[in-house]
Amino acid sequence: METLQYIIRKLITGIPLLLGVTFISFMLMVYFGPDKTYELLGKNATQEQIDEIRHQLGYDQPFFIRYADYLKELVTLDFGHSDSTGEPVSGLLGRTMPISLALIIPGFVLGNLIAIILALTAAYHRGSWVDRLIMGFSVVGMSISFLIVIIAFQILLSSSYGLNLFPVRGWNMSTFGNYLSYVTVPTLATVFVSLGYNTRFYRAVIVEEMTRDHVRTARAFGVPPARLFYKNILKNCMIPIITRVIFSIPLVVISGSLLIESYFGIPGVGKVTFDAITTGDQPVLKAVVGMTAVLFVMAQLVTDILYRAVDPRVTLK
Amino acid sequence: MSGQSTAAIRREGLWSKAVYKFSRDRAGLVSLAIVSIYTIVALGAWGGLWATEWADVTGGKWMPVSSEHWFGTNIIGQDIFQRALFSTRTTFEVGFVVALLATAVGALLGAVAGFFSGSWIDEIALWMMGVLDSIPFYLFVAAIAFALQDNPYAMHVAMIATFWTTVARLVRGEVIKLKSLEYVEAAHAIGVPEIVIIFRHILPNTFHILLVQGTITFVAAIKSEVILSFLGLGVKEGMSWGLMISESTMEVMAGFFNNFLAASAFLFVLVMAFNMFSDALQDALDPKKV
Numbered sequence: 296m297e298t299l300q301y302i303i304r305k306l307i308t309g310i311p312l313l314l315g316v317t318f319i320s321f322m323l324m325v326y327f328g329p330d331k332t333y334e335l336l337g338k339n340a341t342q343e344q345i346d347e348i349r350h351q352l353g354y355d356q357p358f359f360i361r362y363a364d365y366l367k368e369l370v371t372l373d374f375g376h377s378d379s380t381g382e383p384v385s386g387l388l389g390r391t392m393p394i395s396l397a398l399i400i401p402g403f404v405l406g407n408l409i410a411i412i413l414a415l416t417a418a419y420h421r422g423s424w425v426d427r428l429i430m431g432f433s434v435v436g437m438s439i440s441f442l443i444v445i446i447a448f449q450i451l452l453s454s455s456y457g458l459n460l461f462p463v464r465g466w467n468m469s470t471f472g473n474y475l476s477y478v479t480v481p482t483l484a485t486v487f488v489s490l491g492y493n494t495r496f497y498r499a500v501i502v503e504e505m506t507r508d509h510v511r512t513a514r515a516f517g518v519p520p521a522r523l524f525y526k527n528i529l530k531n532c533m534i535p536i537i538t539r540v541i542f543s544i545p546l547v548v549i550s551g552s553l554l555i556e557s558y559f560g561i562p563g564v565g566k567v568t569f570d571a572i573t574t575g576d577q578p579v580l581k582a583v584v585g586m587t588a589v590l591f592v593m594a595q596l597v598t599d600i601l602y603r604a605v606d607p608r609v610t611l612k
Numbered sequence: 613m614s615g616q617s618t619a620a621i622r623r624e625g626l627w628s629k630a631v632y633k634f635s636r637d638r639a640g641l642v643s644l645a646i647v648s649i650y651t652i653v654a655l656g657a658w659g660g661l662w663a664t665e666w667a668d669v670t671g672g673k674w675m676p677v678s679s680e681h682w683f684g685t686n687i688i689g690q691d692i693f694q695r696a697l698f699s700t701r702t703t704f705e706v707g708f709v710v711a712l713l714a715t716a717v718g719a720l721l722g723a724v725a726g727f728f729s730g731s732w733i734d735e736i737a738l739w740m741m742g743v744l745d746s747i748p749f750y751l752f753v754a755a756i757a758f759a760l761q762d763n764p765y766a767m768h769v770a771m772i773a774t775f776w777t778t779v780a781r782l783v784r785g786e787v788i789k790l791k792s793l794e795y796v797e798a799a800h801a802i803g804v805p806e807i808v809i810i811f812r813h814i815l816p817n818t819f820h821i822l823l824v825q826g827t828i829t830f831v832a833a834i835k836s837e838v839i840l841s842f843l844g845l846g847v848k849e850g851m852s853w854g855l856m857i858s859e860s861t862m863e864v865m866a867g868f869f870n871n872f873l874a875a876s877a878f879l880f881v882l883v884m885a886f887n888m889f890s891d892a893l894q895d896a897l898d899p900k901k902v
Contacts, residue, residue: 311860315743318753327759440838442857443876444866456867546748553750554839569843572754572785584747593744 302596309592316588317369321362324584329575330354331378352378352577365581374582379574384582387567395466395563399552401478402485407540410487410493415524417494418501429494436491441484448484464560481555493539502533504528525572533605541598545590619786626820630896640892642824653697654704663697666690666851674868687863695851696874702852703834703882708773710833715826717772718779723815725780726787727806737784741777749836750843751775757845758763771833779825786818820897827890831883838879853879 332348335391339393340348349355353364368374375385417429451457467473504510505528513527553565564583602609634640657663668690675685683692723866725737753770790796791814799809840846841854856875864872 311739312742312746316746319743320747323752323759325754327756435884435886438880440835440876440879440883440889442652442839442842442854443879444871446857446861447876450864450869455863497800545746554843557843568748568751569754572751572758575758584751587748588746 298600299500302600303483304597305599306592309595312592313588316591317365317585318362319447320588321365321581324572324580325361325365325577326358326559327442328428328572328577328580331575362591365585368581369585375578377571377579378576379571379579384578387579388582388586392569392573393564394466394468394561395548395556396562397474398466398478398481398555398561399485399547402482402489403543403547405482406486406489410490411497411536413490413494414497414501415529417498418505418528419520419524421502421505430498433491433494437485437495438491439488441488441554444487445481445484447556448487448581449478452480452483453457464558466559466561479560481559484555496539497532497536500532501528504531507531530605534602537601537605538598541594541601544588545594546553550592624902626897630820634892634896636793637743637892637895638894639888643885643892644886646881647889650700650882650885652706654700657698657701663694663701666694666698674870677870683874686859686871687868692856692871692874695856696853698850699852699856699875700878700882702847702850703837703879705835706768706771706847706852708831709768710775711826711830713768714772714775714829715779715822715831718776718784718825719815719818719822721776722780722783723787723810723818725813726784727810727873728789729784729788734784737780741780744774744777750840750845753840753845754843762848764848767837767840770839771836775829775832779822779829782821782825783815783818786821787814790817804832824890824894824897827893829885831886831890834879835883 331352332345332354335348335352336344346355353361356364372385376383377387380387412427413433417426420426449463453459453461453463461476466477468477510523510527513523518527546566552561552563553569555561555568556563556566568583569581570576571583653662665803669688670691671681671685671689673685673687673689675681675689677684681693682689683696686692686695721737721740725734726890728734737823749770752774753767756770756773757763757766760769763769787810796809796813799813804813837846837852838854838857841852842859846852846854853875856871860871860875
């Protein structure tokens with residue numbers, strides 16, 4: 296009951312954020328975005344036809360009425376049909392969302408898990424060559440552009456100039472074997488790029504926890520290292536770790552895969568949204584932007600509840 | 613304000629200590645040297661001393677590495693080495709403008725928000741940061757590029773609008789800590805106006821944060837520039853490593869890697885050096901860093 300009250304209160308305080316994100320995005324992407332009138336008209340259109348199309352698209356309405364209409368669409372989750380293909384927006388997202396998720400989840404999970412393991416190893420051997428080696432590699436990882444990693448991995452793994460093991464581009468999820476062959480190279484690239492930043496962040500968090508008094512005390516009482524790391528250190532580091540992981544989810548879902556999707560020709564949400572911006576497909580844009588904002592508010596809520604779960608001292612107020 | 617440690621009376625300040633620490637950090641010095649070399653290359657390209665023929669066709673298609681064309685030529689016979697040198701200038705332009713302005717905006721808004729923490733001014737600043745952080749970056753840039761109608765600075769505007777929030781959050785936290793110290797209280801007591809307290813007594817004490825964040829923002833800006841230029845949202849006029857990589861994707865499929873390798877290597881070495889420089893700066897300025 297207390298938790299439910301908390302959730303409702305938190306959702307209400309998320310409203311200003313929702314309004315801000317939708318307002319700025321609406322202004323930029325829809326109000327100042329590309330004008331579709333003349334693409335939808337035939338040659339030599341009369342003034343009436345132009346007016347009719349503009350009316351259909353809602354261009355003749357004042358700014359705030361259009362924004363209010365958008366908010367109404369957001370609440371009812373009815374965004375209409377895509378201007379470009381005529382497909383219902385919900386159908387379009389329903390089709391592309393699973394592809395993006397299937398593409399990005401393995402890399403995201405592995406990138407964080409491996410980073411935590413490396414960070415623990417580096418922190419355990421703090422100051423020794425193992426630590427310096429791991430941290431050296433993470434600086435190198437941080438310094439290589441994602442774009443270069445994608446192209447290099449593609450040359451090395453999927454072209455005839457390299458090992459030629461995987462398909463160069465495209466997407467196919469019909470069988471698990473197909474899925475694996477298409478997802479491997481994007482996943483390796485994502486893991487490679489995220490490892491550098493993640494390892495550094497997690498190591499800093501872990502080292503800070505290691506220097507606390509309670510860890511020294513536990514060590515003095517002879518707690519074995521494995522137990523010390525799991526129970527006294529890792530568990531106490533969960534709050535910054537959870538924050539980082541959960542807050543990167545909304546961005547990973549929407550735009551994290553944009554570069555991979557456009558480079559590998561994978562029809563996911565990132566690609567669809569990018570195309571919608573460049574062609575001015577407003578219904579799609581409105582849906583994606585609104586969804587991102589909602590995901591952010593949800594992420595805040597979920598982190599707060601998880602804080603409570605990992606640390607009983609946190610109270611939900 | 614630094615380098616005064618050689619004065620007759622040896623003072624132990626944040627800056628003199630930082631200079632001493634930095635001068636003993638070998639990786640930091642090497643990275644500083646590399647960044648300086650890049651800066652000279654960029655300045656020279658800007659002043660027209662070298663890389664003046666970057667847009668001219670000076671050889672045949674895909675010529676190999678030779679003494680005339682150090683990195684060979686690209687698909688239409690332009691010299692890759694000159695193009696890579698010229699791109700250095702673009703990179704520094706983007707990095708410098710974005711880092712300077714994003715840090716300035718972040719410092720200003722962060723300081724004001726921190727000083728008035730808990731009031732409506734702080735609430736609005738925090739709300740703005742939350743909103744800007746919640747808009748996916750690449751989509752935001754694409755949208756701004758359209759809203760500004762292909763203005764060549766659309767990319768800069770978008771990066772500044774997104775990158776200032778991190779600086780502002782850090783400065784805000786530091787200002788909240790500083791404003792409860794005795795010297796600020798003393799300034800209040802003798803009737804110093806609030807605006808003077810913020811900008812003369814508090815903000816200069818966050819300068820070490822701004823310096824480190826400035827270098828981090830510089831790196832973020834040049835890395836984003838490459839990806840944005842590749843996507844067709846970034847540099848429109850001139851040349852950049854992102855555009856070179858974008859050109860090279862076709863060449864790579866045909867088995868000619870010079871263009872791709874040159875741009876990647878230039879970018880990697882600069883970003884790596886800058887990251888190490890930033891780390892050394894942090895070590896020198898932050899006694900608590902682990």
